[in-house]
Amino acid sequence: MLFRTAWARQAAPLRRQAFAPLARRSVTTDAASSHAENIPEDENKPFTVRLSDESFETYEIDPPPYTLEVTKKELKQMYYDMVAMRRMEMAADRLYKEKKIRGFCHLSTGQEAVAVGIEHALTREDKIITAYRCHGYAMMRGGTIRSIIGELLGRREGIAYGKGGSMHMFAPNFYGGNGIVGAQVPVGAGLAFAQQYNEEKSTSVVLYGDGASNQGQVFEAFNMAKLWNLPVLFGCENNKYGMGTSAARSSALTDYYKRGQYIPGIKVNGMDVLATKAAVKYGKDYAISGNGPLVYEYVTYRYGGHSMSDPGTTYRSREEIQRMRSTQDPIQGLKQKILDWGVMSEEDLKGLDKSARAHVDEEVAIAEKMPLPENNSRILFEDIYVRGSEPRWMRGRTVDETFYY
Numbered sequence: 001m002l003f004r005t006a007w008a009r010q011a012a013p014l015r016r017q018a019f020a021p022l023a024r025r026s027v028t029t030d031a032a033s034s035h036a037e038n039i040p041e042d043e044n045k046p047f048t049v050r051l052s053d054e055s056f057e058t059y060e061i062d063p064p065p066y067t068l069e070v071t072k073k074e075l076k077q078m079y080y081d082m083v084a085m086r087r088m089e090m091a092a093d094r095l096y097k098e099k100k101i102r103g104f105c106h107l108s109t110g111q112e113a114v115a116v117g118i119e120h121a122l123t124r125e126d127k128i129i130t131a132y133r134c135h136g137y138a139m140m141r142g143g144t145i146r147s148i149i150g151e152l153l154g155r156r157e158g159i160a161y162g163k164g165g166s167m168h169m170f171a172p173n174f175y176g177g178n179g180i181v182g183a184q185v186p187v188g189a190g191l192a193f194a195q196q197y198n199e200e201k202s203t204s205v206v207l208y209g210d211g212a213s214n215q216g217q218v219f220e221a222f223n224m225a226k227l228w229n230l231p232v233l234f235g236c237e238n239n240k241y242g243m244g245t246s247a248a249r250s251s252a253l254t255d256y257y258k259r260g261q262y263i264p265g266i267k268v269n270g271m272d273v274l275a276t277k278a279a280v281k282y283g284k285d286y287a288i289s290g291n292g293p294l295v296y297e298y299v300t301y302r303y304g305g306h307s308m309s310d311p312g313t314t315y316r317s318r319e320e321i322q323r324m325r326s327t328q329d330p331i332q333g334l335k336q337k338i339l340d341w342g343v344m345s346e347e348d349l350k351g352l353d354k355s356a357r358a359h360v361d362e363e364v365a366i367a368e369k370m371p372l373p374e375n376n377s378r379i380l381f382e383d384i385y386v387r388g389s390e391p392r393w394m395r396g397r398t399v400d401e402t403f404y405y
Helices: 002-018 072-097 112-121 135-140 145-152 184-197 216-227 273-291 318-327 330-340 346-368
Strands: 047-050 056-059 067-070 127-129 204-209 232-238 265-269 294-299
Touching: 067 273, 072 112, 072 135, 072 145, 072 330, 072 346, 112 135, 112 273, 112 330, 127 184, 135 145, 145 346, 184 204, 184 216, 184 232, 216 232, 232 273, 265 273, 273 294, 273 330, 330 346
Parallel strands: 127 204, 204 232, 232 294, 265 294
Antiparallel strands: 047 067, 056 265
16 A cells, blocks of 8 residues: 555646647638738639648647648539539428428538538548448549439439438448448458559548447447558548537547547648648548558538538527537638639639539539439339349348349
8 A cells, every 4th residue: 555655646737748738730620711812813823822731630640741732613502512512402491491301411511611621632542431420422533413413312313223222322342431430440441451452542431420439339430441551542531520419528538639549630620621621631631551540530510410401500599500610611711812802703613613502502402303203113122232233132131022123
């Protein structure tokens, strides 16, 4: 007992020193804090953007460059993509309230900069897999708005033939949309293993929410990815709430970018589309150079509830939501940059905004007119295999249910 007491006296100051907070800047969610000068007239000519010093925090790795090369054309496309994505999610919100969309429906209003920033940092050879808040990713990977809305409506012309719904959408090199919390993370590690095995110079971006960050399979995937130095970018979309539970109440360590322990990590301002692009571009170059995985944390915010059945205001105040919408909105942040840098005039920007909204409204109207699936048992057995590769027959629950293709 005497020895234990003496040891405690000696060790206590060391423990206090080891866990003393470090003086450092924290990542903000300011969406309009970048700077640029000497903007060229040519919309295809690159120019340099200086990102905010609060764009990144890092763990066991140097930060990404705080400068980024962009063009006027790309800035316009990023803005268009985010406006279209939000308009599409708002249409889904309306259709759900009209009871035309049934079942689960998880919207990503407020989180557009993460999906758009990631896509603009990648090529179509790179792979993406995410959780159930997937509509925006499906759109950015090449899915049409009419096919996404058609899927939500359960139509045969939907992106998964009306059989997946909100949580299960797929496109070339986009592997969903997965409904089991955290289960897409080891699948994403498998995608990266295939890329490494096939000697492809591409990466896999694997996304999950802060609510999934404590799942066991997440850490199992981390371990395997680091053992084999897989070219994978794990990323926690930290929108501050896992369903209705705040991150502080669910996680002992809320610095999700440090969760890899033996894997370097980067925290990113996920409300700034340019910071997101810069971080992912840097991570892709790091991963495909044989350095192995990274763990990202995209600090973002969802304006709506966890799903359409959640009002989103029982565990947080309306004032909090309004403050984020009015001061940190990713679309308004990029809009301010475009105006400040003279990329577009306010009148031209309004025209681009109107064009994006009109396109989405037209696509949604087409989706609503898509025919309903036929009411027969044949459809149950279709789309189990890639079309054209079906076997001669498929066994049902009983011999009587055997289906012949």
